[in-house]
Amino acid sequence: MFCYQCEQTTRSENGDGCGxxxxxxxxxxxxxxxxxxxxxxxxxxxxxxxxxARELGKTDNQADxxxxxxxxxxxxxxxxxxxxxxxxxxxxxxxxxxxKSLYEEAAKAQGIxxxxxxxxxxWKPAATQSALEIQAQSAVINKDLETVGEDxxxxxxxxxxxLKGVAAYAYHAYVLGGEDQEIYAGIEKNLDFLADExxxxxxxxxxxxxxxxxxxxxxxxxxxxxxxxxxxQEPAQxxxxxxxxxxxxxxxxxxKDLHDLLEQTKDMGINIYTHGEMxxxxxxxxxxxxxxxxxxxxxxxxxxxAEFAAFPGPILMTSNCLIEPTPAYRNRIxxxxxxxxxxxxxxESHDFTPVIQVAKAMPGYEEDxxxxxxxxxFGRHAVLGVADKVIEAVKGGDIRHFFLVxxxxxxxxxxxxYTELAEQTPDDCVILTxxxxxxxxxxxxxxxxxGIPRLLDIGQCNDAxxxxxxxxxxxxxxxxxxxxxxLSMMISWFEQKAVxxxxxxxxxxxxGIHLGPTLPAFLTPTVIDILVKEFDIKPxxxxxxxxxxxxxxxA
Amino acid sequence: MSHKxxxxxxxxxxxxxxxxxxxxxxxxxxxxxxxxxxxxxSGVCGACLGxxxxxxxxxxxYSDEVLSADAAxxxxxxxxxxxxxxxxxxxxxxxxxxIQQTLSAPRDAEIISIEKIAERTFKVVLQLxxxxxxxxxxxxxxxxFVELEIPNLDLMRAYSLSNTPNWxxxxxxxxxxxxxxxxxxxxxxxxxGQHILVHAPSGGFVINKQSANPRCFIAGGTxxxxxxxxxxxxxxxxxxxxxxxxxxxxxxxEILCQQELTMLQQSLPHLTVEICVWKPEDNWKxxxxxxxxxxxxxxxxxxxxxxxxxxxxxxxVEVSTxxxxxxxxxxxxxxxxxxxxx
Numbered sequence: 001m002f003c004y005q006c007e008q009t010t011r012s013e014n015g016d017g018c019g020x021x022x023x024x025x026x027x028x029x030x031x032x033x034x035x036x037x038x039x040x041x042x043x044x045x046x047x048x049x050x051x052x053a054r055e056l057g058k059t060d061n062q063a064d065x066x067x068x069x070x071x072x073x074x075x076x077x078x079x080x081x082x083x084x085x086x087x088x089x090x091x092x093x094x095x096x097x098x099x100k101s102l103y104e105e106a107a108k109a110q111g112i113x114x115x116x117x118x119x120x121x122x123w124k125p126a127a128t129q130s131a132l133e134i135q136a137q138s139a140v141i142n143k144d145l146e147t148v149g150e151d152x153x154x155x156x157x158x159x160x161x162x163l164k165g166v167a168a169y170a171y172h173a174y175v176l177g178g179e180d181q182e183i184y185a186g187i188e189k190n191l192d193f194l195a196d197e198x199x200x201x202x203x204x205x206x207x208x209x210x211x212x213x214x215x216x217x218x219x220x221x222x223x224x225x226x227x228x229x230x231x232x233q234e235p236a237q238x239x240x241x242x243x244x245x246x247x248x249x250x251x252x253x254x255x256k257d258l259h260d261l262l263e264q265t266k267d268m269g270i271n272i273y274t275h276g277e278m279x280x281x282x283x284x285x286x287x288x289x290x291x292x293x294x295x296x297x298x299x300x301x302x303x304x305x306a307e308f309a310a311f312p313g314p315i316l317m318t319s320n321c322l323i324e325p326t327p328a329y330r331n332r333i334x335x336x337x338x339x340x341x342x343x344x345x346x347x348e349s350h351d352f353t354p355v356i357q358v359a360k361a362m363p364g365y366e367e368d369x370x371x372x373x374x375x376x377x378f379g380r381h382a383v384l385g386v387a388d389k390v391i392e393a394v395k396g397g398d399i400r401h402f403f404l405v406x407x408x409x410x411x412x413x414x415x416x417x418y419t420e421l422a423e424q425t426p427d428d429c430v431i432l433t434x435x436x437x438x439x440x441x442x443x444x445x446x447x448x449x450x451g452i453p454r455l456l457d458i459g460q461c462n463d464a465x466x467x468x469x470x471x472x473x474x475x476x477x478x479x480x481x482x483x484x485x486x487l488s489m490m491i492s493w494f495e496q497k498a499v500x501x502x503x504x505x506x507x508x509x510x511x512g513i514h515l516g517p518t519l520p521a522f523l524t525p526t527v528i529d530i531l532v533k534e535f536d537i538k539p540x541x542x543x544x545x546x547x548x549x550x551x552x553x554x555a
Numbered sequence: 556m557s558h559k560x561x562x563x564x565x566x567x568x569x570x571x572x573x574x575x576x577x578x579x580x581x582x583x584x585x586x587x588x589x590x591x592x593x594x595x596x597s598g599v600c601g602a603c604l605g606x607x608x609x610x611x612x613x614x615x616x617y618s619d620e621v622l623s624a625d626a627a628x629x630x631x632x633x634x635x636x637x638x639x640x641x642x643x644x645x646x647x648x649x650x651x652x653x654i655q656q657t658l659s660a661p662r663d664a665e666i667i668s669i670e671k672i673a674e675r676t677f678k679v680v681l682q683l684x685x686x687x688x689x690x691x692x693x694x695x696x697x698x699x700f701v702e703l704e705i706p707n708l709d710l711m712r713a714y715s716l717s718n719t720p721n722w723x724x725x726x727x728x729x730x731x732x733x734x735x736x737x738x739x740x741x742x743x744x745x746x747x748g749q750h751i752l753v754h755a756p757s758g759g760f761v762i763n764k765q766s767a768n769p770r771c772f773i774a775g776g777t778x779x780x781x782x783x784x785x786x787x788x789x790x791x792x793x794x795x796x797x798x799x800x801x802x803x804x805x806x807x808x809e810i811l812c813q814q815e816l817t818m819l820q821q822s823l824p825h826l827t828v829e830i831c832v833w834k835p836e837d838n839w840k841x842x843x844x845x846x847x848x849x850x851x852x853x854x855x856x857x858x859x860x861x862x863x864x865x866x867x868x869x870x871x872v873e874v875s876t877x878x879x880x881x882x883x884x885x886x887x888x889x890x891x892x893x894x895x896x897x
Contacts, residue, residue: 022567029567032765082767085767086767087767087795129766330694331692342765343764358722361691361692361722
C-alpha cells in the first residue's frame with residue numbers, strides 16, 4: 001500500500017504517504033488501497049481503447065459512465081469495501097474488452113490498422129482476490145519512483161487525482177442526466193496519456209492544466225444539471241435546529257438521492273435533515289418545495305462520529321466523505337451510489353424503503369428545539385442578480401475586497417486558520433464561501449454592507465463554478481482580468497475534488513491562490529517552485545498576516 | 556505483576572489492556588470494558604478462541620474438544636483460560652465490531668411461536684419487549700448467538716440466531732431437542748406467551764466482509780442456523796459472492812428449512828445448496844454421505860481459493876477443517892463454531 005492522495009496522509013521525515021502501517025489515516029486497509037490502484041489501472045485500459053474508438057467516431061456510453069463511477073469509488077472517504085473493488089476490477093476488464101472490439105471493428109471498417117496497445121490495455125485480471133492483490137503491486141502510484149523520480153511521480157499523481165475529482169463531479173452530473181461527450185473525451189484522453197507512464201515534466205504540467213479545463217466544463221454541466229433539475233439556487237433560510245418527529249439524515253453530495261428520498265417519504269410524517277455538503281439543498285426551489293425537508297443538522301464530515309451517534313434516526317450517506325461507522329450507529333447508516341463500507345447496508349436501487357423502516361422504528365426528536373436558521377443560496381444567479389448593487393458598492397468604496405474562503409473541511413488543527421481568517425476580515429470586505437469548509441464560521445453573524453450580506457454562501461465545493469462566474473462577471477464589469485479584481489482566494493483542500501477545482505482555477509490563469517492547510521504531499525519542492533513561479537501559489541501563513549498582505553496588495 | 560495484552564482483530568484493529576498474572580485474559584479485557592466474544596468462561600465452548608503470536612502464558616484447564624493439543628502447541632488459546640506470564644500479542648479471528656465495549660442488560664422476550672420443523676427440531680420465535688432506550692431494536696451480526704435464560708429454572712443456553720437483525724424485535728432460533736436436556740424439556744412443556752430473558756449477542760462467527768472469495772458453508776443439522784441468518788443478510792443486501800452450502804443430516808426426517816433455502820436461492824443466484832443425507836431411505840435422490848464428503852468433492856473441482864465456514868458438532872468441524880487444509884485452503888480463511896454439550 002502506498003497512498004498520498006489526501007491532505008491527511010502520513011507525513012514523516014522518512015517520506016510522506018500512508019502504507020507502512022497497513023492502513024491509511026482514512027481507515028482504508030492495505031488490500032482495499034491496492035485494489036483501488038488496480039481498478040484505476042484497469043480503467044486506464046478502458047480509456048486507451050475508448051479514446052481511439054472515439055477518434056474513429058465510435059463511443060460506448062456504458063464504458064464512459066463506468067469510468068466516472070469507478071474512479072469516484074477510489075476517492076478519499078468513498079468506498080472501503082474490498083469485495084466491491086474485486087467486482088469492479090472484473091467489470092472494468094469486461095468494459096475494456098468490449099470497447100477494444102468496438103475500436104478494432106471501427107478501424108477495420110475504415111481500413112485503418114488498429115494500434116496494438118500495451119499496459120492496462122492488454123492486462124488480464126487474475127481470477128482470485130489474492131492473485132489480484134499481487135497484480136496490484138505493479139499498479140501503485142509510486143512503483144517506478146526510483147527510475148523516474150519523485151517529481152514525475154508527483155505530477156502524475158496530481159493529474160490522476162485531478163481526474164478522480166473530475167470523474168466524481170461528472171458522476172454527480174450524470175445521475176441527474178447531465179452528460180457531455182467533450183468531458184468523456186477529455187477524461188479518456190488524459191487517462192490514456194497516464195497509461196503510457198509519461199516522464200516529461202512539461203507534458204505532465206500541461207496535462208494537469210488540461211484536466212483543470214475539463215473540470216471547468218464538468219462543473220458547468222453539473223451546475224446545469226442541478227439548476228435544470230431543482231431550479232436555480234435562491235437565498236433561503238435553512239433551519240439548523242431540530243423539530244419534533246421522526247427523522248432521517250442525508251449526508252454526502254448527491255442531490256438526486258436526496259430528491260428521491262424526499263419523494264419516497266412524502267406525507268409519511270418523517271422529517272428529512274441535511275448534513276455536511278447537502279446543506280445547499282435548502283437553496284434549490286424544487287427541493288425546498290418538500291415541506292418535510294426540515295433543516296440542516298450537524299457540521300462537516302469529520303464530526304460525523306459524534307453527530308451521527310447523536311442523531312435519533314437513520315443516516316443515508318450519498319457520497320464522500322464517509323468514515324468508519326462506530327457501533328453506536330453502524331446498524332442505521334446506509335450508503336448509496338459510489339460509497340461503501342464493509343458491513344454497512346448499501347442501497348443501489350434508489351429504493352430507500354429500508355431507511356424509511358428504520359426511521360419509523362426509531363424515536364426521532366421528542367421535542368422542538370429553539371428555532372435557529374442560517375441563510376444559504378448565494379449562487380451565481382442570486383449574486384449576479386444584484387450585480388449592479390455590488391459593482392456600485394465596490395466603486396463607491398463600501399466594498400473594499402472579496403475573500404473567497406472555501407473548500408474542504410477536515411480534522412487537522414491548522415484548519416482554524418479559516419475561522420480566524422473569516423473572523424478577522426474587515427467589515428468592508430465580503431466573504432464568499434463554498435464547500436464544507438464554511439462550517440468553521442458560517443453560523444456567525446457577519447452583518448451586511450448596504451443590504452448585501454457580508455457572508456455569501458455559494459454552495460457545495462463544485463459550486464466553485466458559480467464563484468468563477470461571479471468573478472468573471474465582476475471582471476467584465478470592471479473591464480479587467482480576474483487576477484486584477486479585489487479578490488483573494490483562500491482555498492482549503494482535503495481530497496481529490498479539491499485538486500480538480502484547484503487545477504480548474506489554475507487552468508484559467510488565476511494567480512495568488514492561498515492553498516492550505518498544508519500543501520499536498522504529492523507536490524514536491526520542485527513542483528511547488530514551478531507553481532509558485534507560474535501561478536504565485538501561496539502556502540498558508542498566519543491568518544492575520546495573510547489577510548493584511550492580501551489587502552495591502554490590493555490597495 | 557501486570558502484563559500488557561494487545562489483541563488484534565481480523566480487520567486490523569488493536570486493543571490494549573493490562574492483565575495481572577493471577578487473572579485470565581478474558582477477565583482482564585472485561586475489566587478494561589472490552590468484551591471479546593465469550594460463552595461458558597470455563598474452557599468448554601471455544602467462543603473465546605484466539606492465537607497468541609508472542610509471549611508466554613499458562614492455560615487453565617479446558618476441553619480438548621475445543622482446543623486440541625496440536626492447536627494449543629501452535630499458539631491457539633482460549634482467552635478465558637490464558638494466564639499471562641509476559642506481555643502477549645493475540646490475534647482474534649473476527650472483526651472489531653464483535654468486541655463490545657459495554658455489555659447491555661438482558662432483554663425481556665415473549666415466546667410467540669414454537670414450531671416443529673424436522674425430527675427433534677423446533678423453530679422458536681421470540682418477540683422482544685419494548686425497551687425505553689432502544690425500542691424494539693436488537694443489534695447483532697448474522698452468525699452470532701445469544702444466551703437465553705429461564706430465570707425461574709436457573710437455566711441458560713446459547714443459540715445462534717437464524718434470522719437477520721431487524722427493528723421489529725423478532726428473534727428466530729433453530730433448536731434441536733436433546734434427550735433429557737433441561738432446555739429441551741422446558742421447550743416441550745412451555746406454552747406460547749412464556750417470557751424469557753435474552754442476553755446480549757456475542758460470538759465471532761461472522762462473515763469476513765473484506766474477502767471477495769467464494770464462500771463454503773458446512774452445516775451439521777441445526778448448525779444451519781447461523782448460515783440462514785448470514786444468507787438472509789446476503790439476500791437483503793444483494794451480495795453476490797458465489798456461495799455453496801453443504802447441509803448434513805442423518806436421515807430425510809431431519810432435513811430442515813428446505814423451503815427457506817429454496818427461497819434464498821431465488822434471491823441469491825450464486826447460491827448452491829447440497830443437502831447431504833448420511834443414511835437415507837432407498838428413494839433419496841440427493842447426495843448420500845456427509846457434508847464433508849460433498850465439501851471435499853467441491854474443493855477438488857473448484858480449487859481452494861475460498862472462505863470456509865463450519866458450524867455443527869465438533870467432529871464435523873474437525874474433519875472439515877482437516878479436509879480444507881489438505882486441499883490447500885488458507886488456515887486464516889477457515890472459520891468455525893461448534894456445538895458443545897451443556
